[in-house]
Amino acid sequence: MNPSQQYDLLVIGSGPAGQKAAIQGAKVGKRVALIEQNREVGGACVYQGTIPSKTLRESALQMVQFRQAGDVFEFRMRDDVKIASLMARLDNVVRAHGEFMKEQIGRNGIERFHGRAQFVSDREIHVKGLNGQHTFMTAPIIVIATGSRPRVPDNIPIDHEHILDSDSILSLVYLPKSLTVLGGGVIASEYASIFALLGVQVTMVDTADRPLKFLDQELTDEFCGAFEKTGGQYLGLQTIKTVQWDGFSKVRTVLESGETLESEKMLVALGRVANLENLNIQAAGLNPTTRGLISVNAHCQTTVPHIYAVGDVIGPPSLASCSMEQGRRAVCHALGLETGVAPENIPMGIYTIPEMSSVGLSEQEAKDKWGGAIIGRARFHEIARGQISGMTNGLLKMVADPKGKQLLGVHIVGEGATELIHIGQMGLLHHIHIDQFVENIFNFPTLAEAYRVAALDIVKQRQH
Numbered sequence: 001m002n003p004s005q006q007y008d009l010l011v012i013g014s015g016p017a018g019q020k021a022a023i024q025g026a027k028v029g030k031r032v033a034l035i036e037q038n039r040e041v042g043g044a045c046v047y048q049g050t051i052p053s054k055t056l057r058e059s060a061l062q063m064v065q066f067r068q069a070g071d072v073f074e075f076r077m078r079d080d081v082k083i084a085s086l087m088a089r090l091d092n093v094v095r096a097h098g099e100f101m102k103e104q105i106g107r108n109g110i111e112r113f114h115g116r117a118q119f120v121s122d123r124e125i126h127v128k129g130l131n132g133q134h135t136f137m138t139a140p141i142i143v144i145a146t147g148s149r150p151r152v153p154d155n156i157p158i159d160h161e162h163i164l165d166s167d168s169i170l171s172l173v174y175l176p177k178s179l180t181v182l183g184g185g186v187i188a189s190e191y192a193s194i195f196a197l198l199g200v201q202v203t204m205v206d207t208a209d210r211p212l213k214f215l216d217q218e219l220t221d222e223f224c225g226a227f228e229k230t231g232g233q234y235l236g237l238q239t240i241k242t243v244q245w246d247g248f249s250k251v252r253t254v255l256e257s258g259e260t261l262e263s264e265k266m267l268v269a270l271g272r273v274a275n276l277e278n279l280n281i282q283a284a285g286l287n288p289t290t291r292g293l294i295s296v297n298a299h300c301q302t303t304v305p306h307i308y309a310v311g312d313v314i315g316p317p318s319l320a321s322c323s324m325e326q327g328r329r330a331v332c333h334a335l336g337l338e339t340g341v342a343p344e345n346i347p348m349g350i351y352t353i354p355e356m357s358s359v360g361l362s363e364q365e366a367k368d369k370w371g372g373a374i375i376g377r378a379r380f381h382e383i384a385r386g387q388i389s390g391m392t393n394g395l396l397k398m399v400a401d402p403k404g405k406q407l408l409g410v411h412i413v414g415e416g417a418t419e420l421i422h423i424g425q426m427g428l429l430h431h432i433h434i435d436q437f438v439e440n441i442f443n444f445p446t447l448a449e450a451y452r453v454a455a456l457d458i459v460k461q462r463q464h
Contacts, residue, residue: 004136007033009331010125011143012117012279014041016320017311018145019101021327025141026108028335033137034110035117035127041101051094052170053190057351060197061415113137122284122304141306141334144294145327146279148272148312155240156182156268162245163266166191176200176264180253182240184211186350188269189223193353196232203261205253209236212350215411216362222395222413226354235259274313291315298342300330308334322346345428349418354393357421360409360428363399372402374461376434378453380414384445391415396450398424400434404462407434416447423451434458 008030011022018034019041025032034041105112115129120136127135150165152158160168166187177200181192184206196202204211204227211234212220224234239256243266246252253261274293281288285304289295294309296302302309308330311323325343332339347359366373380386380394394414400407410424427437437455442448 004124004138005033007031007111007137007139009033009141009143009334010137010139011035011145011327012125013145013147013275013311014101014105014112015145015147015311015323017147017323017327018143019105019327020324021143021145021308021310021331022105022110023108024328024331025335026110028337030335032108032110033113033139034105035113035115035125037114037116039114039130040098041105041112051097053187053194054351055093056170057190057194057353060194060353063198116278118278118280119282119284122307141331142284142308143327143330143334144279144281144302144307144309144313145311145323146275146313148274148318150268151271151273153268153270156243157245158268159245162251163243163268165268169267172265178263178265179203180205180251180261180263180266181269182206182243182253182266183269183271184208184213184234184236185269185271186212188267189352190350191267191269192232193223193227193230196227196230197353199231201263202227202232203263204232204234205238205240205255205261206234206236207239210234211236212356215348215350215356215358216364216397216409218363218395218397219356219358219411219413222393223352223354223356226393230353272312272318274315276313299333299339300326301333306334317346317348319346319348321349345425347418347421347425349421351418354414355417356411356413357417358409358411359421359425360407361399362409362411363397366399366401366408370401370408373408374400374402374404374458376400376454376456376458376461378450378457380447380450382453383447383449385447385449386414388445389415391447394447394450396420396454398434398437398451398454398458400458404458405434407432412450414447420447420450423448 009025009032011018012035014034014036022032022034113127115127118126120126124138150167158165179195179200179202181188181204189211192202192204210220241254241256243253250262251266276288284307286302293315294302294313296309296314300308300310310326310330312318329339345359347357350356363373363375376398378396381392386392397411399409407427412420434455437451442452
């Protein structure tokens, strides 16, 4: 057997969580090895998920802007448009981001290994390289950051040509005329709204009565309204009986209700599963939970104290932003460094069309916890910047305590929501009084003025 190479820190997976974990270790002078099974660094976030889907989203939004400029341009999308042409910038974006990550990893002196990692023991890893080379390495600290992949239900024959998952959906050559989307979560809602805006006849099917159930209902109501305006349809409280490609031109979906749906293509977006099956974590003394995840404490520490797990392998919230911080904090804890105050009031950003973002308590959560709530609303059509930019379909909702004094939550639907939410996040973190949103000045014209309008709405109700 080859002798093991010695490191201070081993990180398995180079997505957002693994990258930040490795960099944190290198920043304090530790010898770090980063293991990635693919040829490039960045993980699914860069190559199958966040960046490709957001690039397609930008193309869809540009289509809308052209349509709104009907007095200047005569715009019609060709029937044979290729998806690749809608994502002309994707290769450049992905390549630039990948190169930046590689440069950052190299600049910090982190050694990269490309191959499949497997635990030999709780301190030793075997890597079978892409070139067939075998490498053994040991370290006193190991971080598992292997991410996740789309879940494949047993009763749905995904073939990646007619019935696709969220990895293969962007490998379509042409835009389909119709698309059935199974699921009502973040990925399902994002792709459904994007394809609907591009003129595809989209039908979402899910067991829940509405999509994105974890969000404030007023946001999802606004989303559903916008989705329906583009021709989309949401079928809730439905269970799939059978799905099959008819061998000619249609994917046929039979629901338990007896209804049959037909579409040119299908996207299956029914959750994700952690990438653990090839790691042999049992050799390290670990066992997955019943949900196929790795159980950790508040420091992302597993039941084996010197092994940490971060990102999608530990489950929700499964946000790239949270995964990055988990990676940094895990390594800080492992090395006995100060981790800082634990993050709170983490914003949720969902890149549907329109965008949605949320932080703090929802209206219902506030009522349950405080016995009531005062709600302030500002609609984008009331805001000058909304009219100027044509972003009139939007809402900023502030949730305050029953006295209308303390900010408890902010929920936004509309373009710019994922940027605007950070004002509310800072307000929650610093316990800003509702009146401070009224007494301070916002740039004019900006969408940020919506905070002042919503706060004034709360003050008005408080006076009554």
